[in-house]
Amino acid sequence: MTNFTELGLAEPILRALQTQGYAQPTPIQTKAIPVALSGDDILGIAQTGTGKTASFVLPILDRLARNDKRPIPKATNALILAPTRELVAQIAENIRKYSKNMRVSVTIIVGGVKIGPQTKKLASGSHIIVATPGRLLDHLNNGHVSLSQTKYVVLDEADHMLDLGFIPDIRRIMKQLPKKRQTSLLSATMPTQIRALAKDFQTDPVEVAVAVESKPIERITQSVRHTSSSAKRDEVTRILSAEDVERAIVFTRTKRGADRVSQHLQKAGLAATAIHGNKSQGQRTRALASFKNGEINIMVATDIAARGIDIDDVSHVVNFELPEVPEAYVHRIGRTARAGRTGTAISLCDATEAKLLRDIEKLIGTRLPTDGTEPLPFDKEAAKAKNARRNPRQATQGKKAKPHRKGQAAGKPKLASTKPWSPMEASAAASNDSGTAERSNDQPKRDNRKRNGGAKADGGNRSWSRNRPDARNQNNARRRKPRARAEATA
DSSP states (O other), rough: OOOSGTTOHHHHHHHHHHHHHHHSHHHHHHHHHHHTTTTTOEEEOOOOTTHHHHHHHHHHHHHHHHOOOOOOOOOOOEEEEESSSHHHHHHHHHHHHHHSSOOOOEEEOSSSSHHHHHHHHHTTOEEEEEOOHHHHHHHHHHTTTOOOTTEEEEEHHHHHHHHTOOOOOOOOHHTTTTSSSSSEEEEEEEEEHHHHHHHOOOSOOOOEOOOOSOOOTTTEEEEEEEOGGHHHHHHHHHHHTSOOOSSSEEEEESSSHHHHHHHHHHHHHEEEEEEEETTTHHHHHHHHHHHHSSSSSSSEEOOGGGGGGGOOTOOOOEEEOOOOSHHHHHHHHSSSSSTOOOOEEEEEGGGGGGGHHHHHHHHHHSSOOSSSSSOOOOOHHHHHHHHHHHHHHHHHHHHHOOOOOTOOOOOOOOOOOOOOOHHHHHHHHHHHHHHOOOOTTTTTOOHHHHHTSOOOOTSSSSHTTTSSHHHHHHHHEEEHHHHHHHHHHO
């Protein structure tokens, strides 16, 4: 099939696609849309940037266009689950584009925002709900929404939902859906857990796959720049200060790293912002909107947060840190050179990332050219310092205590002996060594008279002698003397 008309989509959808400038369906759309329109379940294998969103959105809109009814209160005709708030927003935006000539109610359900407006929107009913699993489950548990009328279900980027630990939530959600429904599951990879999920919740699914692209497209100019870890921020500043940088995405491994790089670029006078999971939903939405409308031209992001960034005119991708999974490199640089454009991908590599670079080159089947820089020798101390910055808690922990010998009590390791600061501490230490438990000064003293049944002062119990008035006075006097000495020497 060479155009959307041949796919048999409803006329309002075709007009919207024409307005958006979409003339030909992508391979995943050509394969998946006819299967979805036939009513079969779909098990789709496709990466980001292949047009997979339209492959499941357009069939749902086609059904709604041919059955124009108002949504039922607290119910929804279709449910789309995605791993991140940004991806949810991107899917909802595409739905609105494709349904501009229809009356379709779309509700976004994500965490990080007030629950009240979502509850109010759900009460009036929705044609399509696009949600992250956690927040949707909250609404289900509180009775804000019902899935009893849902006919179409989509699990998008299922492998990333697995990575984020959403599978238990998804299973709880799926149990509340009617058995008679159409379920589409899309994933870039197909690990065993995802196939098990498909087996549990799909009926004879048709597997639709687009060849996994392990080699980057030829329109991307790739290079690697060898540098030290400490010089990376200055290096990325020089790269992004070039005149040919129109719009760039910088990838870091950690949320803290994204903030630090963004702040460094801002101090250098560049229009940069960071986006990651620790940002509030409002902050993430504003940052993404500013990046899309051109107010800022540099976005620093983690891999997960970047999944909702779908912009065609990104000129540069910079890997501030190489990804630990080689396939993520292909996903990262695929953010540029879209829609027939060319792009540039530059990776910064320090000595500790040499193996990561080799793994990437093995995956893509070629060595990345360098821009005149040479690999730095491995510095063991620098690697330790870098690991300490990445795992400060681990760096501050001492060595593990040796296993205790047979017959020795297992407990806290013995502290190094120190010279007691007063005779009272020396006495306490001596009593501990002799097997007597140390009693905190904050604990109340035991009343031995009650313990001993009110024994008389001249009884035979030796412990009672410590409670005689004259004995107590002597003990108190002894306790006060060390304190007086300490105060005198202070």
